[in-house]
Amino acid sequence: MSGTTTAAALRRRAAGAGANRWVVLVVLCVSLLLVAVDATVLHVAVPAVTEDLRPGAVELLWIVDSYPLVCASLLILFGTLGDRVGRRRVLLLGYALFGVASGAAALADDAQVLIAARALLGVGGAMIMPATLSLLRQVFPDRRERALAIGIWSAVAAVGAAVGPLLGGFLLEHFWWGSVFLVNIPLMLVSLPVGRLLLPESKGDGDGPWDVAGALMAAAGLFALVLGVKRLGGGSVAGAGTVLPLLVGAGLLAAFVRRQRRRAHPLVDLRMFARPAFSTSVGCIVLAMLALVGLELIAAQYLQLVLGLSPLETGLRLLPLTIAAMAAGLAGARMLRRCGPRRMVCSGFCLTAAAVVVLTAMGAQDDWPLLLTGFVLLGFGLETTLFGAYESMLSEAPADRAGGAAAIGETSYQLGAGIGIALLGSVMNAAYAPGLAGIPGVPATASSAASHSLGEAYEVADRLGGPAGAALRDAARHSFVHGLHVTLLVSAGLLLLGAAMALRLPRTMQCEPPVVEVPAPREATGRRVPELKA
Numbered sequence: 001m002s003g004t005t006t007a008a009a010l011r012r013r014a015a016g017a018g019a020n021r022w023v024v025l026v027v028l029c030v031s032l033l034l035v036a037v038d039a040t041v042l043h044v045a046v047p048a049v050t051e052d053l054r055p056g057a058v059e060l061l062w063i064v065d066s067y068p069l070v071c072a073s074l075l076i077l078f079g080t081l082g083d084r085v086g087r088r089r090v091l092l093l094g095y096a097l098f099g100v101a102s103g104a105a106a107l108a109d110d111a112q113v114l115i116a117a118r119a120l121l122g123v124g125g126a127m128i129m130p131a132t133l134s135l136l137r138q139v140f141p142d143r144r145e146r147a148l149a150i151g152i153w154s155a156v157a158a159v160g161a162a163v164g165p166l167l168g169g170f171l172l173e174h175f176w177w178g179s180v181f182l183v184n185i186p187l188m189l190v191s192l193p194v195g196r197l198l199l200p201e202s203k204g205d206g207d208g209p210w211d212v213a214g215a216l217m218a219a220a221g222l223f224a225l226v227l228g229v230k231r232l233g234g235g236s237v238a239g240a241g242t243v244l245p246l247l248v249g250a251g252l253l254a255a256f257v258r259r260q261r262r263r264a265h266p267l268v269d270l271r272m273f274a275r276p277a278f279s280t281s282v283g284c285i286v287l288a289m290l291a292l293v294g295l296e297l298i299a300a301q302y303l304q305l306v307l308g309l310s311p312l313e314t315g316l317r318l319l320p321l322t323i324a325a326m327a328a329g330l331a332g333a334r335m336l337r338r339c340g341p342r343r344m345v346c347s348g349f350c351l352t353a354a355a356v357v358v359l360t361a362m363g364a365q366d367d368w369p370l371l372l373t374g375f376v377l378l379g380f381g382l383e384t385t386l387f388g389a390y391e392s393m394l395s396e397a398p399a400d401r402a403g404g405a406a407a408i409g410e411t412s413y414q415l416g417a418g419i420g421i422a423l424l425g426s427v428m429n430a431a432y433a434p435g436l437a438g439i440p441g442v443p444a445t446a447s448s449a450a451s452h453s454l455g456e457a458y459e460v461a462d463r464l465g466g467p468a469g470a471a472l473r474d475a476a477r478h479s480f481v482h483g484l485h486v487t488l489l490v491s492a493g494l495l496l497l498g499a500a501m502a503l504r505l506p507r508t509m510q511c512e513p514p515v516v517e518v519p520a521p522r523e524a525t526g527r528r529v530p531e532l533k534a
Contacts, residue, residue, distance in 0.1 A: 036160025079407025
């Protein structure tokens with residue numbers, strides 16, 4: 001920088017750059033909102049899709065699961081590709097693909113077309129998700145500003161997850177089921193030109209060739225592993241359809257790790273895991289998601305099947321959880337500066353465990369003050385944990401590896417969610433089923449069928465009718481509540497394990513001092529003195 005550049009000009013330039021950063025944050029948050037909404041909006045449309053397209057049981061499973069399966073398996077591929085060819089380029093391509101896939105899903109006239117469109121949506125989502133987080137890492141080099149940006153980013157993610165079912169319910173009341181996908185198209189048509197105009201391009205150092213074989217190996221391994229975990233959560237524990245994908249996925253990922261260790265220019269720099277803050281943050285994300293997704297699923301079943309609330313009423317009862325999560329995300333930057341990563345994440349886990357213990361007082365009757373208190377504590381505690389873990393993970397990763405680091409974080413998020421449904425669902429079933437054995441007047445075959453889930457128990461009770469049906473229904477409700485209590489206690493134990501793990505995080509938020517260019521003075525002879533950077 002020349003010595004004639006004034007301090008006022010420097011301040012004006014910094015202020016302009018700061019304004020641009022916050023505009024970029026808005027664009028990235030809109031991108032994330034679309035992906036977050038699409039991950040949950042289909043849940044309320046499943047009955048309408050089933051009635052219209054008449055898919056088989058396997059086809060219906062793939063309609064629901066193809067999006068998260070494909071998205072989770074391709075996160076590392078597209079995250080590292082963005083480091084190589086440009087994160088904005090990958091993000092804009094993801095926008096375009098997401099819009100095209102949304103149109104195809106809305107107009108699908110049979111189950112196979114809808115499955116393919118949902119898979120394409122997963123490809124687009126895998127392009128968008130790590131790109132938004134890695135661009136935040138680049139656009140906000142100052143850790144204090146980045147913490148605030150990540151807080152806003154995470155609050156938007158919480159809004160998207162909550163808005164999805166509510167938006168889907170509203171659209172289904174007024175339009176056909178394809179409208180839940182069609183709303184993406186105008187937003188993507190706006191995001192593409194705005195993103196091209198406003199988003200900066202950023203890349204990694206680009207040393208060495210991109211490891212295509214390694215990227216495909218990671219994608220195939222993650223696909224198989226996530227598929228196996230989902231089948232495990234569906235109750236198929238010992239079947240070949242569960243064991244084989246788990247073994248294949250674990251084998252491919254082990255081979256991927258060996259390959260990356262041997263390469264001079266690896267796709268994923270595994271040395272990041274040698275940093276305690278990075279590896280601990282990833283583990284905390286897995287544990288937090290493990291508790292969150294499993295508990296949300298079971299809580300939704302409790303609200304609808306035990307308390308008899310409608311889907312819309314259920315969404316409204318869970319809304320305080322989302323509002324509390326938004327508040328934690330917006331306050332996260334200040335909490336991180338005051339408490340540091342260690343205390344923030346550890347406190348978040350402990351607060352969530354306390355919320356879970358409070359919720360063990362739930363019974364077969366509605367107690368809305370208790371549910372409100374538990375859900376608010378749960379939302380605030382979990383978002384505090386996730387915020388601190390994500391911020392620490394990104395800050396520990398080298399800037400040129402931001403895409404790969406973001407992809408690792410998002411992959412751990414997806415794996416934690418899948419494992420949570422499998423693990424807590426298994427605990428729930430193990431505690432629920434014994435309570436349905438030996439009910440007077442109920443045949444053993446009926447009890448066996450009712451032990452699969454509370455919904456099936458209600459169907460069996462309706463078929464039986466009379467005193468036997470009423471006895472089965474009452475026993476199933478009480479067994480479900482008992483299973484919920486056991487599951488909540490197991491979750492509390494896992495959350496306390498996460499709190500212990502968080503003790504490996506740094507005590508304080510270590511911020512690098514900003515680099516300020518100092519105008520170079522001139523010697524008496526007129527020669528420039530070499531510039532210094534403070």
